[in-house]
Amino acid sequence: MKLYVPHVGHFEGLEELLNGSDNIYAVYMAGSPDYIGTGRTNLSAPKLDEIAEQTEYAHSKGVKMEVVLNSSCMGGQQLTPEGYRAIDWYFDKLNTIGIDSITVADPYIVEMLAKDYDMDVVVSVLSFVDTPQKAEFYEQLGATTIVVDPAVNRHFDKLEAIRDTVSCKLKLLVNEACLYQCPFRYAHFNFFSHANGPGPKPNVLDDYYYYKCLSLRIKDPQQIIKSPWIRPEDLKEYKHITDTFKIGGRTHFVNWILNNVEAYANERYDGNLMDLLDSIKDLKDTFYIPNSELDGAIEQWKKCDKVCHKCGYCKRLAEKAIYTYSGSGDDIRKIPLGPVGDRK
Amino acid sequence: MSMTQELLKARTSLENNLRELLGIPVFLIEMDAFALPCGCGGVTINTRGLQLDDLEIFEEHILKYLTDTVTSLEIEPSFLFARLIPGTAEVASINARILCSSCYMDFGRGSGKQPRPDIYIMRFDRRE
Numbered sequence: 177m178k179l180y181v182p183h184v185g186h187f188e189g190l191e192e193l194l195n196g197s198d199n200i201y202a203v204y205m206a207g208s209p210d211y212i213g214t215g216r217t218n219l220s221a222p223k224l225d226e227i228a229e230q231t232e233y234a235h236s237k238g239v240k241m242e243v244v245l246n247s248s249c250m251g252g253q254q255l256t257p258e259g260y261r262a263i264d265w266y267f268d269k270l271n272t273i274g275i276d277s278i279t280v281a282d283p284y285i286v287e288m289l290a291k292d293y294d295m296d297v298v299v300s301v302l303s304f305v306d307t308p309q310k311a312e313f314y315e316q317l318g319a320t321t322i323v324v325d326p327a328v329n330r331h332f333d334k335l336e337a338i339r340d341t342v343s344c345k346l347k348l349l350v351n352e353a354c355l356y357q358c359p360f361r362y363a364h365f366n367f368f369s370h371a372n373g374p375g376p377k378p379n380v381l382d383d384y385y386y387y388k389c390l391s392l393r394i395k396d397p398q399q400i401i402k403s404p405w406i407r408p409e410d411l412k413e414y415k416h417i418t419d420t421f422k423i424g425g426r427t428h429f430v431n432w433i434l435n436n437v438e439a440y441a442n443e444r445y446d447g448n449l450m451d452l453l454d455s456i457k458d459l460k461d462t463f464y465i466p467n468s469e470l471d472g473a474i475e476q477w478k479k480c481d482k483v484c485h486k487c488g489y490c491k492r493l494a495e496k497a498i499y500t501y502s503g504s505g506d507d508i509r510k511i512p513l514g515p516v517g518d519r520k
Numbered sequence: 521m522s523m524t525q526e527l528l529k530a531r532t533s534l535e536n537n538l539r540e541l542l543g544i545p546v547f548l549i550e551m552d553a554f555a556l557p558c559g560c561g562g563v564t565i566n567t568r569g570l571q572l573d574d575l576e577i578f579e580e581h582i583l584k585y586l587t588d589t590v591t592s593l594e595i596e597p598s599f600l601f602a603r604l605i606p607g608t609a610e611v612a613s614i615n616a617r618i619l620c621s622s623c624y625m626d627f628g629r630g631s632g633k634q635p636r637p638d639i640y641i642m643r644f645d646r647r648e
Contacts, residue, residue: 188567219539381605381606382605382606382610382612382637384608384610387568387610388610388611389572390547390568390569391568391569391570391610394544394545394546394547394568394569395544395569397635433556458547458549458568459547459568461547461549461567462545462547463545488564499547500545502535502536504531504532504537505528506526507532510603513545
């Protein structure tokens with residue numbers, strides 16, 4: 177199994193990460209936001225010399241280095257002469273450094289990378305590849321690897337169809353935990369791309385999409401169960417699709433990342449599932465979901481046709497498996513969720 | 521009790537009251553005491569899962585809980601308001617603010633519950 181592991185971007189963090197586990201096949205980190213940017217929040221913006229130093233260190237440990245430049249919106253700048261020149265210059269520098277792979281989201285950048293450079297071209301989840309047809313298009317553009325849209329992590333027929341259609345490698349993101357069929361997905365990543373890319377940066381009041389995303393789960397906690405994460409114990413069900421898995425979480429502390437690495441490497445986690453999930457970390461102190469309570473759920477999801485109002489399995493599972501924390505500090509209690517009150 | 525212990529206790533108590541009232545696990549993600557250069561001071565409570573509808577329907581109850589909470593922190597409950605994400609029903613925070621004379625004039629000139637798209641006033645004691 178090959179685990180791609182998030183790295184926050186500074187040398188000390190990388191040292192701690194690579195000294196903390198022997199189960200890391202590759203690390204990935206954001207590059208400089210001055211050229212392409214990225215569709216996620218970042219803790220760092222490493223300069224080229226820092227990327228070079230960290231790449232050398234990763235390689236000395238036998239670990240591959242991937243740079244993520246997966247902006248989902250560049251406002252058309254990539255198609256201007258100045259934009260092209262800046263991006264091409266940056267890719268050339270990364271190539272010289274010896275970066276193993278670059279993750280990008282824009283089809284134009286996919287083709288540009290594949291045509292002119294030797295680095296592996298990884299198609300980001302932010303390209304939303306969720307069908308064999310899309311996968312085929314990206315492979316034709318030059319993709320070496322496609323990170324499949326997690327929205328189809330529990331659509332085994334689609335995963336198998338994608339696997340059978342393309343010969344490039346596939347990678348699955350295991351712990352993103354975004355809402356299933358999230359209505360904010362495109363808008364939110366476009367917002368991130370501008371906030372974490374070349375200027376002008378938007379001076380926003382609040383991240384509306386994130387507030388709403390959390391609110392929807394608080395009002396209807398079954399949404400946490402429906403999110404298409406993959407439990408460590410369920411990796412075995414995906415090994416006929418790929419042997420390559422990506423852990424999300426570029427904005428977390430190294431100990432959080434290492435906890436995830438060990439869980440997925442050992443294919444087992446005894447504890448709160450919320451500890452492993454990336455995008456809803458703020459709810460870690462609200463909900464407690466004993467991971468063991470979810471044993472066997474994958475069997476339902478393998479045959480699930482995703483017509484929730486007829487099925488109700490995830491709702492029943494949420495009522496059984498989700499607890500809410502009450503109190504704080506030493507005086508904290510776990511209260512069973514019980515029947516989910518849908519206030520819609 | 522220290523100030524931080526008071527805040528911890530107040531956060532938990534208010535969260536429990538809101539959850540019981542609304543029937544959903546509303547999350548008070550952070551409670552901060554603040555002091556501004558202008559002279560305003562108070563407390564702000566960042567919320568997740570609370571919506572404008574909740575405030576409007578249960579305002580009487582929420583106002584009582586909030587008043588009790590801020591009074592327990594020795595903050596005068598003269599100006600209690602929610603900050604909204606403009607144009608949406610999402611409540612970003614609920615706040616108690618002791619207004620300085622300059623900020624009082626700003627708010628005092630306005631009328632109604634929403635003087636700005638991001639402010640929903642639950643209580644505003646006008647001065648003589």
